[in-house]
Each structure stands twice: as structure tokens, then as C-alpha cells.
Amino acid sequence: xxxxxxxxxxxxxxxxxxxxxxxxxxxxxxxxxxxxxxxxxxxxxxxxxxxxxxxxxxxxxxxxxxxxxxxxxxxxxxxxxxxxxxxxxxxxxxxxxxxxxxxxxxxxxxxxxxxxxxxxxxxxxxxxxxxxxxxxxxxxxxxxxxxxxxxxxxxxxxxxxxxxxxxxxxxxxxxxxxxxxxxxxxxxxxxxxxxxxxxxxxxxxxxxxxxxxxxxxxx
Numbered sequence: 001x002x003x004x005x006x007x008x009x010x011x012x013x014x015x016x017x018x019x020x021x022x023x024x025x026x027x028x029x030x031x032x033x034x035x036x037x038x039x040x041x042x043x044x045x046x047x048x049x050x051x052x053x054x055x056x057x058x059x060x061x062x063x064x065x066x067x068x069x070x071x072x073x074x075x076x077x078x079x080x081x082x083x084x085x086x087x088x089x090x091x092x093x094x095x096x097x098x099x100x101x102x103x104x105x106x107x108x109x110x111x112x113x114x115x116x117x118x119x120x121x122x123x124x125x126x127x128x129x130x131x132x133x134x135x136x137x138x139x140x141x142x143x144x145x146x147x148x149x150x151x152x153x154x155x156x157x158x159x160x161x162x163x164x165x166x167x168x169x170x171x172x173x174x175x176x177x178x179x180x181x182x183x184x185x186x187x188x189x190x191x192x193x194x195x196x197x198x199x200x201x202x203x204x205x206x207x208x209x210x211x212x213x214x215x216x217x218x219x
Contacts, residue, residue, distance in 0.1 A: 004067060012059050019058070023051050026068060029141065030075045036136045037079040037129075046082065050074045065150055072143075073151045076133050083129050123173040127166055134162040 004025070010018035030050050035043035053074055054061075061070055124132060130152070137148045138159075149159045 005063075008058070008061070008063075008067065012061075019055060022054075022067070026071050027051070029068065030071050033072055033075045033136060033141060034079050036140060037076070037133060038082050042082060043079075046075060046078045049078055069147060069150055072137065072141075073153075076137070076151055080129050080133060119177055120174070123170055123177075126173070127169060131162050131166040131169070134159055135166045138163055 007018045007022050011022060031043055031047045034046040050071060134148055137143045137151060145156050145159050149156045
């Protein structure tokens with residue numbers, strides 16, 4: 001963290017090399033957050049836009065949150081703005097190239113497995129934008145609910161409500177499609193909709209779910 005703070009200070013002073021190092025440190029996580037929301041090609045554009053904006057506004061970064069949180073917030077906001085403007089369907093296979101989502105398919109993975117994963121990701125794609133953003137940050141990026149709330153500009157209770165609704169919707173979708181229900185080991189559906197035990201975010205879900213105003217924020 002000390003090294004990062006030093007790089008931030010140097011970048012603010014106009015050291016382009018220091019800013020380039022910050023980009024290298026954070027570009028993968030920014031891309032991952034965007035790609036799960038808008039797809040591969042558009043995530044590249046959004047990632048570039050995030051760092052261009054960060055370069056312009058770094059002097060206004062106060063350090064009250066982690067730099068990664070600040071960058072995540074930009075990535076999510078730009079992605080959601082893009083989705084609201086485009087409102088288009090994206091093919092899941094275009095969204096996730098090798099090394100972005102799962103490991104490249106091995107010879108043991110059969111066609112049924114691929115169809116199952118396509119159905120799972122199609123269900124995630126059908127979630128409302130903010131539910132998808134919340135579950136992306138929490139479930140896939142492993143961020144605790146308070147950090148997701150800070151990134152999305154919501155209360156912790158609102159984020160927990162979004163996560164609860166997303167998981168409930170996914171569960172219903174999986175059951176309607178006849179996919180393996182949560183609890184079936186190794187199933188793609190189970191991997192997504194199960195409780196988040198084992199993730200570093202799991203302990204943060206216990207508090208604040210009934211926070212006042214959460215239901216309004218979580219729509």
C-alpha cells in the first residue's frame with residue numbers, strides 16, 4: 001500500500017511512469033468488472049476510458065477510499081451508462097474470452113456442459129442492471145458488501161437486497177430451466193446461486209439487510 005501511495009503522489013505530480021505503473025496494477029480488475037457487464041470488446045473501450053478519466057481526475061482523488069474502489073466505481077458507472085444507452089443482447093461467448101471467466105475448455109468438457117454454462121450466463125445477463133453489477137462485484141470479484149455499496153453509491157442494506165433479489169431470481173430461472181439446483185456439486189448453477197460461504201464477502205452479508213430505504217435503493 002505504501003508503494004501505491006507513493007506512486008499516486010508521483011503521478012499527481014506529473015510522473016507518467018508512476019501513472020503507468022498504477023494502470024498495470026489495476027487494469028485486470030477494472031477489465032474484469034466491465035467485461036462481466038458489457039462484454040469483451042466494449043470492456044476494452046470502457047477500461048481505456050476509466051484510466052483516461054483517472055488520469056484527468058487523479059489530483060481530485062482524496063484517498064478516502066482505496067484507489068481500487070475509486071476505479072471500480074468508474075468502471076461500474078461507465079458500464080451501466082453504456083448498458084442503459086445500448087440495451088442490446090450480447091452473446092456470452094463473446095463476453096468471456098480465455099482467461100477472463102473460466103479456464104479454457106478442456107477435452108473432458110462435453111457439449112452439455114457448454115450448454116449449461118450458456119444457460120447460466122444467459123440467466124445472469126437477464127438480471128436488472130444494478131443486480132447484475134452487485135452480484136458481479138460481490139460474487140465474482142469477491143468484494144464485501146460494504147465495499148460494493150461504496151462503489152455503487154448505495155447503502156449496505158440496499159446492496160444486500162440487490163444480492164438477495166439476484167440470487168432469488170437466478171434460483172427461479174435455474175429451476176424453470178431444469179438446471180441442477182444449488183447444492184449439486186460441480187454444477188454451474190450451483191457455483192453462481194449458492195450462498196457465498198468461503199468468500200471474503202460472506203461475513204458482511206449478515207448485517208443491515210433491513211436498513212431503512214434499502215428497498216427503494218435496490219430497485
